[in-house]
Amino acid sequence: MADSLNCDLKSLSPLQLFERVTEQGEKVRALKAGKAPKDEIDAAVRMLLSLKLSYKTTTGQDYQAGLPPKDLVLINNGTTKEEDEDLVDPWNVQTSNAKGVDYDKLIVRFGSSKIDTDLINRIERAIGQKPHHFLRRGIFFSHRDMDQILDAYENKKPFYLYTGRGPSSQAMHVGHLIPFLFTKWLQEVFDVPLVIQLTDDEKYLWKDMTVEKAYEYARENAKDIIACGFDINKTFIFSDLDYLGTSAGFYKNIVKVQKHVTFNQVKGIFGFTDSDCIGKISFPAIQAAPSFSSSFPQIFNGKENIQCLIPCAIDQDPYFRMTRDVAPRIGQPKPALLHSVFFPALQGAQTKMSASDPNSSIFLTDTPKQIKTKINKHAFSGGRDTIEEHRKYGGNCDVDVSFMYLTFFLEDDDRLEQLKQLSPAGNSCKKIKTCRFFSSPLLLPTQEQSCVPTLCCAVPFGNLKHI
Amino acid sequence: MADSLNCDLKSLSPLQLFERVTEQGEKVRALKAGKAPKDEIDAAVRMLLSLKLSYKTTTGQDYQAGLPPKDLVLINNGTTKEEDEDLVDPWNVQTSNAKGVDYDKLIVRFGSSKIDTDLINRIERAIGQKPHHFLRRGIFFSHRDMDQILDAYENKKPFYLYTGRGPSSQAMHVGHLIPFLFTKWLQEVFDVPLVIQLTDDEKYLWKDMTVEKAYEYARENAKDIIACGFDINKTFIFSDLDYLGTSAGFYKNIVKVQKHVTFNQVKGIFGFTDSDCIGKISFPAIQAAPSFSSSFPQIFNGKENIQCLIPCAIDQDPYFRMTRDVAPRIGQPKPALLHSVFFPALQGAQTKMSASDPNSSIFLTDTPKQIKTKINKHAFSGGRDTIEEHRKYGGNCDVDVSFMYLTFFLEDDDRLEQLKQLSPAGNSCKKIKTCRFFSSPLLLPTQEQSCVPTLCCAVPFGNLKHI
Numbered sequence: 001m002a003d004s005l006n007c008d009l010k011s012l013s014p015l016q017l018f019e020r021v022t023e024q025g026e027k028v029r030a031l032k033a034g035k036a037p038k039d040e041i042d043a044a045v046r047m048l049l050s051l052k053l054s055y056k057t058t059t060g061q062d063y064q065a066g067l068p069p070k071d072l073v074l075i076n077n078g079t080t081k082e083e084d085e086d087l088v089d090p091w092n093v094q095t096s097n098a099k100g101v102d103y104d105k106l107i108v109r110f111g112s113s114k115i116d117t118d119l120i121n122r123i124e125r126a127i128g129q130k131p132h133h134f135l136r137r138g139i140f141f142s143h144r145d146m147d148q149i150l151d152a153y154e155n156k157k158p159f160y161l162y163t164g165r166g167p168s169s170q171a172m173h174v175g176h177l178i179p180f181l182f183t184k185w186l187q188e189v190f191d192v193p194l195v196i197q198l199t200d201d202e203k204y205l206w207k208d209m210t211v212e213k214a215y216e217y218a219r220e221n222a223k224d225i226i227a228c229g230f231d232i233n234k235t236f237i238f239s240d241l242d243y244l245g246t247s248a249g250f251y252k253n254i255v256k257v258q259k260h261v262t263f264n265q266v267k268g269i270f271g272f273t274d275s276d277c278i279g280k281i282s283f284p285a286i287q288a289a290p291s292f293s294s295s296f297p298q299i300f301n302g303k304e305n306i307q308c309l310i311p312c313a314i315d316q317d318p319y320f321r322m323t324r325d326v327a328p329r330i331g332q333p334k335p336a337l338l339h340s341v342f343f344p345a346l347q348g349a350q351t352k353m354s355a356s357d358p359n360s361s362i363f364l365t366d367t368p369k370q371i372k373t374k375i376n377k378h379a380f381s382g383g384r385d386t387i388e389e390h391r392k393y394g395g396n397c398d399v400d401v402s403f404m405y406l407t408f409f410l411e412d413d414d415r416l417e418q419l420k421q422l423s424p425a426g427n428s429c430k431k432i433k434t435c436r437f438f439s440s441p442l443l444l445p446t447q448e449q450s451c452v453p454t455l456c457c458a459v460p461f462g463n464l465k466h467i
Numbered sequence: 468m469a470d471s472l473n474c475d476l477k478s479l480s481p482l483q484l485f486e487r488v489t490e491q492g493e494k495v496r497a498l499k500a501g502k503a504p505k506d507e508i509d510a511a512v513r514m515l516l517s518l519k520l521s522y523k524t525t526t527g528q529d530y531q532a533g534l535p536p537k538d539l540v541l542i543n544n545g546t547t548k549e550e551d552e553d554l555v556d557p558w559n560v561q562t563s564n565a566k567g568v569d570y571d572k573l574i575v576r577f578g579s580s581k582i583d584t585d586l587i588n589r590i591e592r593a594i595g596q597k598p599h600h601f602l603r604r605g606i607f608f609s610h611r612d613m614d615q616i617l618d619a620y621e622n623k624k625p626f627y628l629y630t631g632r633g634p635s636s637q638a639m640h641v642g643h644l645i646p647f648l649f650t651k652w653l654q655e656v657f658d659v660p661l662v663i664q665l666t667d668d669e670k671y672l673w674k675d676m677t678v679e680k681a682y683e684y685a686r687e688n689a690k691d692i693i694a695c696g697f698d699i700n701k702t703f704i705f706s707d708l709d710y711l712g713t714s715a716g717f718y719k720n721i722v723k724v725q726k727h728v729t730f731n732q733v734k735g736i737f738g739f740t741d742s743d744c745i746g747k748i749s750f751p752a753i754q755a756a757p758s759f760s761s762s763f764p765q766i767f768n769g770k771e772n773i774q775c776l777i778p779c780a781i782d783q784d785p786y787f788r789m790t791r792d793v794a795p796r797i798g799q800p801k802p803a804l805l806h807s808v809f810f811p812a813l814q815g816a817q818t819k820m821s822a823s824d825p826n827s828s829i830f831l832t833d834t835p836k837q838i839k840t841k842i843n844k845h846a847f848s849g850g851r852d853t854i855e856e857h858r859k860y861g862g863n864c865d866v867d868v869s870f871m872y873l874t875f876f877l878e879d880d881d882r883l884e885q886l887k888q889l890s891p892a893g894n895s896c897k898k899i900k901t902c903r904f905f906s907s908p909l910l911l912p913t914q915e916q917s918c919v920p921t922l923c924c925a926v927p928f929g930n931l932k933h934i
Contacts, residue, residue, distance in 0.1 A: 201722050211719050244711060244718040251711040252678050255668050258746030263730065266745055278733055279725030282749035 100349030164197035175343030175353035567816030631664035634684035642810030642820035
């Protein structure tokens with residue numbers, strides 16, 4: 001049996017082997033906890049030992065719980081990634097491809113699952129309405145255990161949503177809205193509680209700012225988030241600096257996670273070094289803890305083990321891979337995840353929009369005039385090099401930032417398709433390289449053939465601060 | 468000038484040089500903060516650069532704030548300490564010398580100051596009464612900045628006391644009482660607030676126990692601590708697991724410390740490795756934070772920068788060396804310290820009494836009968852190998868554990884001296900190697916010439932649980 005097992009195992013990647021060992025370890029623990037018959041436990045332990053041996057043979061390393069094999073670990077370590085690999089971690093997104101990060105490759109590297117037509121159809125059946133265009137257009141493209149959430153929903157079992165924001169500046173930009181807009185929709189269709197973590201402590205630790213400034217940014221950002229229109233009876237927004245000092249359950253979960261994650265692991269997952277401060281090193285536990293309902297006894301009446309669903313951009317996945325590894329070891333359910341693509345910078349999809357580079361970003365505080373200027377001045381154009389070429393081939397939607405923004409913000413599928421089809425023929429613009437053929441997402445065109453952006457849905461976002 | 472300076476500096480040890488650089492760095496910061504004249508600042512900066520150069524020449528390493536040179540660092544790393552050096556860190560105390568740790572050497576290695584006659588006399592003048600016998604007998608033997616505390620006291624400026632306990636078991640032993648008994652005396656004579664931290668989170672992280680068990684031990688230990696009789700209007704005892712979730716100020720100070728200490732530093736100070744969990748790695752900040760009055764806004768009405776005095780056993784000093792390094796960088800005063808020797812295990816002064824080895828310890832829950840049995844069975848005797856030798860030379864007080872205990876608990880100096888003098892002549896005991904010539908500290912002798920311990924002050928401690 002061991003031979004045929006080893007034979008099967010040879011076809012597995014180091015990561016798949018790692019996951020097999022982890023699963024088997026959990027199985028052994030469950031059998032022991034459930035006081036299963038001795039021979040059953042013994043068989044499971046033998047299997048575990050075989051798997052560990054295979055893992056060592058394949059990777060040359062001893063299996064260490066929670067420490068994935070090198071090829072998985074490297075995804076977060078820019079210095080050692082392969083030449084043509086995209087850099088994606090909680091602090092950096094960079095690719096050499098003008099069309100943006102290769103998300104199919106990322107799914108394989110991160111070990112998540114693609115949101116395919118079957119899953120989207122299942123969501124549609126469950127909620128009885130058309131899924132959000134973020135799902136239909138692959139903006140939320142990857143998941144972990146979304147099936148379990150749907151099982152829970154269909155069986156009328158409770159679950160809750162958790163998302164968050166690192167308040168690194170006073171103003172949020174439109175890219176920051178993506179998880180919140182989607183989370184608002186999820187809350188509406190599933191009618192569930194939502195917790196929103198503002199990691200002001202993280203920003204204090206990472207940036208050159210005071211505790212007071214980080215907390216101020218958290219408050220300011222909270223206003224923008226509130227303006228998205230969450231259910232006020234089912235939404236809890238908190239600053240870490242605040243909530244840690246007022247919650248009976250939050251710190252207990254943090255310290256539980258901190259006991260079950262080593263420096264080796266966070267080094268592998270986040271690329272921390274010996275020169276990093278101990279605050280950064282232990283922070284991942286603080287982002288992990290809201291995945292457990294016992295962190296919010298006031299919301300769940302002390303009820304533990306309520307399943308959690310986390311909508312977030314995929315660069316946050318390392319935190320939750322770690323959380324999912326720890327969860328069973330502290331007696332908690334693993335959180336499920338829905339991952340979004342990144343919102344492209346004005347300069348192009350090689351990197352995401354970043355608040356620390358004002359020219360890359362459209363802020364929620366920008367006036368319609370400022371937005372128009374930024375789009376005209378900075379948004380990377382899919383226009384061709386000459387008027388002749390442009391008339392002949394039309395604009396290139398795949399790299400045109402304005403068109404990308406429309407895929408995020410223009411809900412009407414037909415209109416979006418129409419705009420795309422218009423590109424070869426309909427453009428009357430003469431200044432091909434300096435203006436935006438496809439218009440801005442915030443400044444939606446009223447006349448498709450004009451290259452002058454006009455205001456359509458700009459006002460709701462531009463005015464969020466005044467709500 | 469630089470040459471003569473370098474000449475002077477050559478006579479300094481790496482540690483002394485390190486401290487000179489640190490001091491000079493603080494001086495530069497203070498000058499800048501105080502907007503001193505430019506030429507004064509420039510001169511101080513030049514001096515700082517010279518000192519850093521000397522440090523590099525002497526140690527071969529660049530100066531790094533908070534990271535002392537290797538020979539200081541090694542005190543906490545058992546694997547690399549010199550052969551004849553005592554091992555002293557927050558988790559281990561071990562020496563090959565039956566008389567116990569060489570505390571004079573420890574003062575030099577730790578860079579603290581000896582509590583000398585001058586300081587004891589100054590304390591006596593300040594409080595207008597005889598100092599505690601722990602001071603008179605060198606049980607509290609080392610300090611940092613105690614002069615500043617006395618300055619504050621004489622100038623009617625406020626200060627507060629901070630001590631603590633790691634609740635690793637249900638029952639405390641008599642050794643644990645030493646800092647508390649002394650702290651109670653300090654509170655009495657100086658009439659100041661006191662905070663007592665119970666690090667249940669630390670014990671959860673370090674030991675194989677649940678959060679709930681650690682918290683339960685904290686509550687149990689609190690009862691023993693309360694029984695010492697602190698001023699109930701000026702004493703705040705807290706569990707970390709509890710207090711972190713209820714304090715507006717505590718976590719903010721923790722995260723400030725965590726931002727200013729790197730993994731390299733805690734590795735150097737505490738000997739952590741890459742395999743340690745991130746909870747252990749970041750814990751030192753949690754023990755540091757109560758050194759700052761802003762961690763207790765409810766006690767100090769939000770007043771910051773009140774000076775803190777920490778009475779503790781010297782094995783806790785690494786935490787506070789780190790704290791003192793961080794303090795000026797987060798705008799807080801450095802805590803002052805008073806260090807005690809270790810309370811010897813029953814088996815002898817080579818190691819300290821440890822709750823995890825019941826045979827080494829007298830617990831506060833032990834009955835008088837159990838205490839008697841433990842003393843008779845386990846306490847290392849200063850008696851000689853034969854009756855003849857014992858009659859001729861008398862017992863050896865320097866290694867006799869029972870006599871050591873008397874130095875801790877028998878307040879009467881004359882009686883202690885009398886007992887010591889009695890040893891050569893007065894012993895009528897026939898079972899020299901199996902009974903205790905000097906009696907137990909808890910079971911003080913009523914008849915000096917008898918080797919049968921009798922109860923004298925045993926009851927107060929033995930019954931603490933029932934108070």
